[in-house]
Amino acid sequence: MPKSKKTKIQKIVKIKNGIKESFEDEVVEERPLSIFLNDQKLITLLSTPCDQKFLALGFLFSEGLIKEKAEIKKLLFSSKKNKVRIFTKTMRRLPKTFLKVGTLTSGCGKGKTFEKIPEGFFEKDINPLKDVLINLEFTIRADEITNLIKKFEKESSVFRSTGGVHSAALAKKGKILLFSEDIGRHNAIDKVLGESLVKGIHLGDKVLISSGRISSDILIKAWRGKISLIVSRSAPTSLAIELAQKLGITIVGFARGKRMNVYSYPMRVVVGS
Secondary structure (H helix, E strand, O other): OOOOOOEEEEEEEEEEOOEEEEEEEEEEOOEEEEEEEOOEEEEEEEEOOOOHHHHHHHHHHHOOOOOOHHHEEEEEEEOOOOEEEEEEOOOOOOOHHHHHOOEEOOOOOOOEEOOOOOOOHHHHHOOOOOOOOOOOOOOEEHHHHHHHHHHHHHHOHHHHHHOOOEEEEEEEOOEEEEEEEEOOHHHHHHHHHHHHHHHOOOOOOOEEEEOOOEOHHHHHHHHHOOOOEEEEOOOEOHHHHHHHHHHOOEEEEEEEOOEEEEOOOHHHEEOOO
């Protein structure tokens, strides 16, 4: 069984039919990653130790702390110290009060977001002309979603080996453009967003695919990238659906086989040719 930096070989005892047997199993790696912005420590994420630079950049992007690659002056990564230091051209510092506030997400490991979502937030702070993704010219056929999910599942090699990761992908016209796996569904999406930032990939006409639950914080990550269609093999939450309806984002959940549920803006998903 091959070993990669995403996984390691663990000696275990397997019990089957009342019989113990020594066995070598492949398990997913988990390591902390501390992210610094202009010498301020923002957060330590527990993640799969691969694509760490993309994860750090994607986290900053999805939190609204950076908006484009041009803002980055320098990025320093230490795999030994599990740290990513990102310096922006403005060298702005965040107030300590900002670092203390935040929302515990619904992700595994008590993920944190600095994006607060109080009642009435979007009604007050969202500009319908600029922020709502109302472009309905971007559509996708239901059978294209089915084919994308098949390709997505074939890409999930670490999940097939360990059963211990989530996956995320960016796709267009039936093709998987970017793919990532991580122990956290938030991390997997941030890695994809970070890679797209580095490679200068425009996200407005892309599909974001996730293996995990679509919660409100996941939806906001998609909105930050101006992604108007997100597909998952799992379910959305009620708040995610409410925000999607206000922000003009289509949520497709339970995309398995030839079945799927469309929870918002169903006109983007076309049935037939």
